[in-house]
Amino acid sequence: MEIYLVEVFDYDLIIVGSGLAGLRAAIEAARVSKGKLRIAIIAKNQLMRPHSISAEGGSAAVLYMDEGDSFDLHAYDTVKGSDYLCDQDIVEFFVRQSPIDILELEHWGTPWARRDDGRIAQRPFGGHSYPRATFAADRTGFYEVHALYDTMLKYGNVDKFHEQFVYDFIIENNKFKGVMAFDIPTGQIRIFKARAGIIATGGLGRLYGYTTYSHLVTGDGLAIALRQGMNLKDIEFVQFHPTGLVPSGILITEGVRGDGGILRNAKGERFMEKYAPTKKDLAPRDIVSRSMMTEILDGKGFKGPNGLDYLLLDFSAIGAEKIKEKLSQVREIGNHYVGLDPVDSPLPVRPSAHYTMGGIDVTRTGFTGVTGLWAAGETACLSVHGSNRLGANSTSECVVFGKVTGEDSAKWLLSDSGSNNLPEGERLNAENFISNAYKDTGDNDPYDIKRDLWTTMDKDAYVFRNEKDLTDGLRIIRGLIERSKKISISEKGNVYNQNLIASLEMKNLVELAEVVVNSALERKESRGSHFRTDYPKRDDDNYLKHTIAKRVGGKLSITYRPVTITKWKPEPRVY
Numbered sequence: 001m002e003i004y005l006v007e008v009f010d011y012d013l014i015i016v017g018s019g020l021a022g023l024r025a026a027i028e029a030a031r032v033s034k035g036k037l038r039i040a041i042i043a044k045n046q047l048m049r050p051h052s053i054s055a056e057g058g059s060a061a062v063l064y065m066d067e068g069d070s071f072d073l074h075a076y077d078t079v080k081g082s083d084y085l086c087d088q089d090i091v092e093f094f095v096r097q098s099p100i101d102i103l104e105l106e107h108w109g110t111p112w113a114r115r116d117d118g119r120i121a122q123r124p125f126g127g128h129s130y131p132r133a134t135f136a137a138d139r140t141g142f143y144e145v146h147a148l149y150d151t152m153l154k155y156g157n158v159d160k161f162h163e164q165f166v167y168d169f170i171i172e173n174n175k176f177k178g179v180m181a182f183d184i185p186t187g188q189i190r191i192f193k194a195r196a197g198i199i200a201t202g203g204l205g206r207l208y209g210y211t212t213y214s215h216l217v218t219g220d221g222l223a224i225a226l227r228q229g230m231n232l233k234d235i236e237f238v239q240f241h242p243t244g245l246v247p248s249g250i251l252i253t254e255g256v257r258g259d260g261g262i263l264r265n266a267k268g269e270r271f272m273e274k275y276a277p278t279k280k281d282l283a284p285r286d287i288v289s290r291s292m293m294t295e296i297l298d299g300k301g302f303k304g305p306n307g308l309d310y311l312l313l314d315f316s317a318i319g320a321e322k323i324k325e326k327l328s329q330v331r332e333i334g335n336h337y338v339g340l341d342p343v344d345s346p347l348p349v350r351p352s353a354h355y356t357m358g359g360i361d362v363t364r365t366g367f368t369g370v371t372g373l374w375a376a377g378e379t380a381c382l383s384v385h386g387s388n389r390l391g392a393n394s395t396s397e398c399v400v401f402g403k404v405t406g407e408d409s410a411k412w413l414l415s416d417s418g419s420n421n422l423p424e425g426e427r428l429n430a431e432n433f434i435s436n437a438y439k440d441t442g443d444n445d446p447y448d449i450k451r452d453l454w455t456t457m458d459k460d461a462y463v464f465r466n467e468k469d470l471t472d473g474l475r476i477i478r479g480l481i482e483r484s485k486k487i488s489i490s491e492k493g494n495v496y497n498q499n500l501i502a503s504l505e506m507k508n509l510v511e512l513a514e515v516v517v518n519s520a521l522e523r524k525e526s527r528g529s530h531f532r533t534d535y536p537k538r539d540d541d542n543y544l545k546h547t548i549a550k551r552v553g554g555k556l557s558i559t560y561r562p563v564t565i566t567k568w569k570p571e572p573r574v575y
Contacts, residue, residue, distance in 0.1 A: 017200030020398035021377025028406030030155035055141025056253035058133030082386025187494025203356030209454025223508035234358035244352020366405035387528025442486025
């Protein structure tokens with residue numbers, strides 16, 4: 001193993017992450033700056049392969065006010081769906097901006113599905129009172145990413161860096177100075193010096209073993225922000241998508257139920273009528289996931305592998321032609337991963353970890369509180385989604401607030417002519433970080449630690465939670481953190497060292513797991529995705545507030561902040 005000399009790149013703006021939020025931020029910053037700013041977008045994978053391409057069902061927007069939809073209706077659905085924990089001023093901005101950005105994606109080449117009259121088609125989605133999920137078959141995120149990437153190529157002042165693993169931010173006197181990374185193909189250590197940065201690294205879904213997330217999504221930006229003293233907000237709220245394919249967890253889009261699919265238990269019953277008489281299978285995801293797990297725990301599921309008991313998603317009401325036209329990717333997934341064609345057979349499903357409602361605590365423009373540093377997309381928490389996100393609001397949020405952060409950071413840079421000098425010793429710090437990471441400090445295997453983390457999170461912080469499980473989970477996780485300090489990396493080479501990457505990702509995950517579980521333990525109520533069997537009621541008197549987690553002196557501090565309410569007072573969620 002050879003440690004290279006540090007290579008330094010100099011930019012005005014660094015964007016870390018190439019999903020919907022990162023790409024949209026790069027476009028807007030390039031557009032606003034009119035070529036005056038040097039911009040780099042970097043990702044730990046190929047830029048056109050972010051997790052955003054896995055989004056299937058749609059992007060929510062009010063397109064047809066002439067047919068009964070409205071901004072207030074979309075906002076109310078979002079607020080109610082959030083179990084009243086979202087900040088309503090942010091939601092009101094979001095629902096008004098989303099249609100503008102959906103139509104912009106149209107002009108940039110996103111092939112939205114069409115009605116017979118040629119207008120953009122929209123499908124029903126869970127918790128929405130109007131069919132406002134704008135979709136491109138069941139590959140919405142894939143097409144959106146491609147449209148944004150192609151648009152970004154029009155701007156000559158955006159440099160692209162593939163396969164860069166960012167392992168730290170450079171911050172001096174609460175001012176952003178750049179990021180430390182290494183080039184995965186070569187192991188070359190790099191510093192991307194910049195006057196401003198945008199964190200768009202996605203969520204923390206790989207905390208769980210049974211999840212819809214790709215293996216890329218390991219909370220890197222969130223963990224670095226935590227270590228750097230930034231606030232994480234509402235991090236206990238992890239969404240479980242009702243229809244993860246058993247046994248892999250791969251997403252089966254809510255669009256299936258939007259197009260007429262039905263959940264059935266082992267007796268063949270359509271059970272959602274019991275739990276949400278009006279919305280049935282299109283109730284919000286937290287309600288559907290709890291209903292499914294109730295059926296399974298009551299013995300009405302099918303026995304699955306490794307304890308993954310499941311229910312069935314029945315496509316028969318949709319019809320073969322509609323499945324082939326609108327759900328072709330889901331059909332491919334069923335055929336490839338479980339050998340079942342949904343045209344002919346239902347698919348085995350159960351709730352799967354899917355989305356991070358919480359994130360880095362930011363303002364409406366995505367500002368993190370560190371001068372020159374913003375965050376956007378799933379990495380950030382504004383909060384649009386509160387304790388439970390409505391389907392199709394996430395991709396819209398990424399585009400809306402990716403644009404906002406790109407614009408705000410570019411305007412700030414154009415108005416600030418200051419220079420950016422690296423703090424003394426940062427080259428050595430960058431080199432030492434990697435050389436220390438290679439050193440064997442004990443005999444623990446990073447992969448074993450990650451597997452133990454997955455087992456713990458899947459058991460103790462899943463759809464139903466309670467004090468005993470959370471306490472046990474927190475104890476185990478703190479033990480994993482100690483084990484993560486004493487590991488061995490079997491591969492010592494520089495070229496595509498997956499063992500090194502896996503160990504760094506594992507350390508990020510165990511640190512974040514402590515925040516998720518500790519925050520969940522402190523919230524003694526049930527709200528949205530966070531359901532405690534020992535505190536089964538929502539408690540607005542004590543917990544209508546955001547959780548703020550921060551590292552203080554190496555220890556985790558939990559405080560709270562009021563929710564912003566503009567129009568809609570909390571009321572019972574009935575669907």
